[in-house]
Amino acid sequence: MRALRTFRAVALDLDGTTLNSSHALTPRTLAALRKVEATGVQVILATGRPLISVQAYVEQLGLPRPVPAVCFNGACAALVDGAGEKILLSRGLSRSAAESILQICDDRGWCASYCQSHGSAAAPKTEADDGWLKKFEALEGMQQARVASLWEMLDEPPLKVTALAADPRGQAAEARKLLPPGAANVVAAEMHIEFLPADVNKGDTLQRLCSELGMKVDEVIAFGDNFNDMEMLSLAGEGVAMQNAKEELKQVANRVSPWTNDQDAVARELELLLEPE
Structure with missing residues (x-):
């Protein structure tokens, strides 16, 4: 497991990963994400959800800078904050x-x-x-x-x-x-x-978003649980599958967390990465 300081960003799937089964950010997860942001590591959301649906979670996080978000499973990427969103990339169906x-x-x-x-x-x-x-x-x-x-x-x-x-x-x-x-x-x-669109997925759009942000995708640690996270975990510098993830995703991940999304897996993983060496 690499230390958090070796990464420039954390990319987080929402449902089944960062959110619990009630689709909520727990206090422990909120605290961990705020600590990550405080180190200078960028928090990125990467979800199949629509852009509108991401706004409430960004507001709840309350981070000091806009949150980059890959939405619609990669068809759109934007910077989101309390004032709204700025679309950076958009690739729709013909x-x-x-x-x-x-x-x-x-x-x-x-x-x-x-x-x-x-x-x-x-x-x-x-x-x-x-x-x-x-x-x-x-x-x-x-x-x-x-x-x-x-x-x-x-x-x-x-x-x-x-x-x-x-x-x-x-x-x-x-x-x-x-x-x-x-x-x-x-x-x-x-x-x-x-x-x-045929060439659109979370991983490809995350890679494009990273270029917009002045970083490389292999400088990102990514967390996911489902089929739509396959490319993202494969492209990231480190891909972590939840314990509750689909077996196919576990096969492409660099490692599998011992915890599920209902056991605050993302928070626990980030807490370990934040520990001093």
């Missing part, structure tokens, strides 16, 4: 890719969301869809607009499209087979799948 994705969702009866930097919209067809969507909104920490049809929104291509999934891994594999080659990167998530 119209043709969005059309292919919406057609697959319609054909399969998947309830989809059309995600843009200023908010998301969905067109649930049944009461069951709407109830399921409300659970997803609770997970993301933001409400989505309800519209009659997502097809009406194509004049402004989305950053990503999500689809609710009872079997995220299986439905992601199905979607990959149905899409035109190179149309999108399909990621399995907690209760949904995500369609991103």
